[in-house]
Amino acid sequence: MRIGLIGAGRIGIFHGQTLAAHPEVTDLYVTDPLLDRAQAVADDVAAQVVPNAEAMVGDIDAMVIAAATDVHAPLMLLAAEAGIPVFCEKPIAGGLPATNEVVERVRASGVPAQIGFQRRFDAGYRAAKQLVDDGSLGHLYAVRGNTHDYEPPPPGYVDSGIYVDTQVHDFDILRFVTGQEAVEVYATGAFTTADEFGDDRPIETGAVIITLSEGTQALMSGIRHSPVGHDVRMELFGVGDSVSVGLAPSLPLRSVEPDGVAVVEPTPKTFLDRFAPAYRAEIDAFIDVAQGRASSPCTPEDAREAQRIGIACNISRAERRPVRLEEVT
Ligand SMILES: NC(=O)c1ccc[n+]([C@@H]2O[C@H](COP(=O)([O-])OP(=O)(O)OC[C@H]3O[C@@H](n4cnc5c(N)ncnc54)[C@H](O)[C@@H]3O)[C@@H](O)[C@H]2O)c1
Structure with missing residues (x-):
């Protein structure tokens, strides 16, 4: 599987390591506007740095969003419109109108989606x-x-x-x-x-x-x-x-x-x-979701209820x- 990792901050670094260790992940792409962060993750887990999320959509089978909260909603919509299964860190957005739009459009797209509530x-x-x-x-x-x-x-x-x-x-x-x-x-x-x-x-x-x-x-x-x-x-x-x-x-x-x-x-x-084991388990579960082997264990609708x-x-x-x-x- 080819995975795009969006965001190389605290949680992005960890998800990058989990993805790189997964036996089904063959190619890992990473992007972050802070280039040194993206490069550090790439060096750590043999990933390829890409300028932005838009530049990787044609080359990936699933997307993992670990970027700052204010870009989650547009990135989830990017994945949904491209038909790419998506994992996104919580929260979907800071406010309910943007969350509602993502929940409805992801559901309409039929794309599998999982939100990062690792507990x-x-x-x-x-x-x-x-x-x-x-x-x-x-x-x-x-x-x-x-x-x-x-x-x-x-x-x-x-x-x-x-x-x-x-x-x-x-x-x-x-x-x-x-x-x-x-x-x-x-x-x-x-x-x-x-x-x-x-x-x-x-x-x-x-x-x-x-x-x-x-x-x-x-x-x-x-x-x-x-x-x-x-x-x-x-x-x-x-x-x-x-x-x-x-x-x-x-x-x-x-x-x-x-x-x-x-x-x-x-x-x-x-x-x-x-929560290290739980973070690893949720990403492993997402690979199953993205491969069509399991339904999402934490849907955008679940995330909206918590929000x-x-x-x-x-x-x-x-x-x-x-x-x-x-x-x-
Ligand atoms: N599930 C959890 O327990 C948990 C824990 C920590 C963080 N989070 C969530 O993960 C997200 C990131 O948190 P963090 O602590 O890693 O933050 P962070 O500030 O360490 O990292 C965020 C990174 O996103 C990058 N970024 C910003 N816009 C981007 C874009 N358009 N494309 C790619 N990268 C972009 C920033 O440059 C930064 O490197 C937050 O939404 C946070 O709520 C969840």
Whole structure:
């Protein structure tokens, strides 16, 4: 298979390595307006640098979009119009109108499309989903989830805000694991200046309460600076059992109990430390999707649902009120 990789930043480098290691990938093309980045990936994985995405469409069998968020929508449309199966990092776009246009046009094109919510491929989240699906947890009273980054994204990163850019992962995996839809959200948030990052960047924090379709209450926090490490978890409290995703020895959370469990170093510091196997598995799954062997494990429609929760959070925080999902159309 001939694959075009669009974007050679933090996640593009990793996807390039996964693609290059895949036995069915014979040719890899890479593009990034920052030429040194594209060249570094090309040197690392024996790919060929191409000036832009348009220049590679005639030569590729599938496209992997790992570019900055503001170009996802036009690139997905480029792939759809060329009839090329496409994988795209989240989010599809920063706003809902552009996401809607992509969802509708990709669906009309019939092109297979997968969005990059890698937690769907993480062993812990999959085990939790299994316990929900087989009835072991029974009715879920509550779910707690969090994404606490070790440090904020670097300057120049295109950020859609804490709910749509970061906590959108928690929203997607909440739907995936529980099988329930969000009905209503209440969100608050704050900006703090963390001088230690040296550039006076405001660090955004989000806190969200979600009512799910079967009455489950979900509490979710998003933090961009967690000094012990990258802390991503989900706790599920049901009639039959209480379980935790992410409660591993390397969990970056220090207990202050006299008999508490000590943190085992190294803790994960980046999303790549925490989810490397899941990122590899989602790209392997995409090769199956692109070859017509499997249906998409995370569709553009799924991504839109997670984004609608994030947008409901934006409205809730701005208007200081609970927002029903049916308001977000
Ligand atoms: N699924 C995840 O866990 C996860 C993790 C990190 C990033 N992401 C997503 O991946 C995307 C990239 O994030 P990142 O952290 O790698 O950002 P980054 O800033 O490190 O890299 C983005 C790259 O895209 C390039 N780019 C911009 N416009 C382009 C274009 N038209 N064609 C080709 N390349 C272009 C930039 O020059 C840059 O090198 C974002 O949308 C982000 O939301 C997802």
